[in-house]
Amino acid sequence: MSRTRAALLGCGRYPYAVSREDSSHHMRSAKDFFAPLAVGAPTPVTEVPARPSRMIHFFDPSNPKMAAKVPDMVGVSDVLLGNLEDAVVADKKEAAREGLVTIAKETDFGEHTQLWTRINSLDSPWVLDDLTRLVTEVGDTLDVIMVPKVQGPEDIHYIDRILAQLEAKGGVQRPILVHAILETARGMANVEEIAGASPRMQGISLGPADLAADRRMKTTRVGGGHPGYLVRQDPAKGADGAPDYQGERPVFQQDLWHYTIARMVDACAMHGIFPFYGPFGDIKDTVACEDQFRNAFLLGCVGAWSLHPVQIEIAKKVFSPSAEDVAHARRVKEAMPDGRGAVMIDGKMEDDASWKQCMVVLELAERLSANDPELAKMYEEA
Numbered sequence: 001m002s003r004t005r006a007a008l009l010g011c012g013r014y015p016y017a018v019s020r021e022d023s024s025h026h027m028r029s030a031k032d033f034f035a036p037l038a039v040g041a042p043t044p045v046t047e048v049p050a051r052p053s054r055m056i057h058f059f060d061p062s063n064p065k066m067a068a069k070v071p072d073m074v075g076v077s078d079v080l081l082g083n084l085e086d087a088v089v090a091d092k093k094e095a096a097r098e099g100l101v102t103i104a105k106e107t108d109f110g111e112h113t114q115l116w117t118r119i120n121s122l123d124s125p126w127v128l129d130d131l132t133r134l135v136t137e138v139g140d141t142l143d144v145i146m147v148p149k150v151q152g153p154e155d156i157h158y159i160d161r162i163l164a165q166l167e168a169k170g171g172v173q174r175p176i177l178v179h180a181i182l183e184t185a186r187g188m189a190n191v192e193e194i195a196g197a198s199p200r201m202q203g204i205s206l207g208p209a210d211l212a213a214d215r216r217m218k219t220t221r222v223g224g225g226h227p228g229y230l231v232r233q234d235p236a237k238g239a240d241g242a243p244d245y246q247g248e249r250p251v252f253q254q255d256l257w258h259y260t261i262a263r264m265v266d267a268c269a270m271h272g273i274f275p276f277y278g279p280f281g282d283i284k285d286t287v288a289c290e291d292q293f294r295n296a297f298l299l300g301c302v303g304a305w306s307l308h309p310v311q312i313e314i315a316k317k318v319f320s321p322s323a324e325d326v327a328h329a330r331r332v333k334e335a336m337p338d339g340r341g342a343v344m345i346d347g348k349m350e351d352d353a354s355w356k357q358c359m360v361v362l363e364l365a366e367r368l369s370a371n372d373p374e375l376a377k378m379y380e381e382a
């Protein structure tokens with residue numbers, strides 16, 4: 001805020017008045033950023049563990065049929081998420097919470113499947129009990145808490161502190177991480193600050209349904225493309241040399257989530273956390289689901305949500321690098337073992353930068369195949 005503007009606003013405390021441009025009031029000092037926020041709480045992580053998270057599979061713990069399927073989905077889905085928020089009706093909120101406590105206590109999630117939850121929104125009547133009950137009862141089993149409708153870093157700071165208090169109370173041994181859903185215009189405007197708000201931040205997902213509503217976008221779809229969002233080829237010239245506006249003109253459908261995903265990916269990469277595409281609501285359209293997931297994968301997302309068992313396989317396929325890309329990356333590594341210089345492979349230039357691109361693919365392939373013998377075999381034979 002300028003001195004003049006501060007004076008006009010009657011803000012006599014300048015230069016101590018905090019302006020929007022000065023975001024330092026959101027941050028703890030660098031020195032205490034990694035200190036526990038409550039006596040007895042576990043020490044925050046300095047790096048987010050890169051565990052396979054190609055799909056975050058949603059289930060409703062109050063739905064007995066879905067709950068019964070959870071043990072069989074261990075090892076099938078990288079992440080199983082007990083959803084407490086939207087899609088669970090108000091009179092099932094407590095049943096969902098208690099159902100999740102039981103599932104967390106009774107299920108062996110093994111080494112490769114994580115258990116997450118999506119708590120109710122911070123302004124809801126349920127969230128305090130969601131946090132208190134889950135962290136103190138099953139805090140050591142819960143890997144990540146997904147927080148919906150995050151508006152800014154202040155929401156993450158609130159969660160950060162209360163989690164530390166509850167971890168201390170429940171004797172939780174390692175910090176529970178936090179995942180924000182990007183589903184309001186304000187959250188979008190603050191995405192960089194949200195991503196860096198706490199060492200607990202594990203990642204961010206795009207929430208296309210709530211975000212569309214909040215932005216007053218005019219799509220009623222849950223994620224995916226829209227046939228109305230397109231670019232049309234120029235008209236051809238008619239016999240008289242003038243544009244023929246009535247003639248056939250190909251149209252190219254565009255991705256109306258492109259800007260949002262790209263910005264979210266940058267915010268996450270900048271802060272060393274993981275970006276995810278959210279839900280794809282047209283369960284029967286497995287082809288378009290795969291396309292949307294792949295767009296997200298190519299732009300840098302590590303995974304997407306799965307709302308129905310059929311989407312788990314789609315995510316597994318899309319968010320694991322292809323055998324072809326792994327084979328190419330290996331050839332580049334062999335040609336440039338130390339990643340320096342410039343070479344030609346199949347008529348294409350490879351150099352330090354493209355070597356790094358290849359390393360991204362190889363590292364991901366290695367990490368994923370460590371947990372998945374089928375994938376390991378596919379990469380071995382590539």
Ligand SMILES: CC(=O)SCCNC(=O)CCNC(=O)[C@H](O)C(C)(C)COP(=O)(O)OP(=O)(O)OC[C@H]1O[C@@H](n2cnc3c(N)ncnc32)[C@H](O)[C@@H]1OP(=O)(O)O
Pocket residue numbers: 057058059060065066069083086087209210222279283306307308309
């Ligand atoms: C915008 C957002 O916030 S998105 C996130 C919130 N939404 C959700 O979490 C929705 C989760 N998914 C669902 O509720 C369901 O999949 C629905 C409502 C979309 C479709 O459910 P159904 O009509 O029952 O699907 P369908 O008949 O194909 O189900 C086949 C089987 O899979 C089971 N199933 C469906 N979805 C799931 C799931 N997410 N997890 C585990 N099992 C499931 C069904 O119970 C059914 O079991 P059965 O064969 O023993 O009867």
Ligand SMILES: CC(=O)C(=O)O
Pocket residue numbers: 086148181183206207208209210211278279
């Ligand atoms: C994912 C989600 O919660 C939404 O799209 O609103």
Ligand SMILES: [Mg+2]
Pocket residue numbers: 086148183207209210
């Ligand atoms: Mg939502």
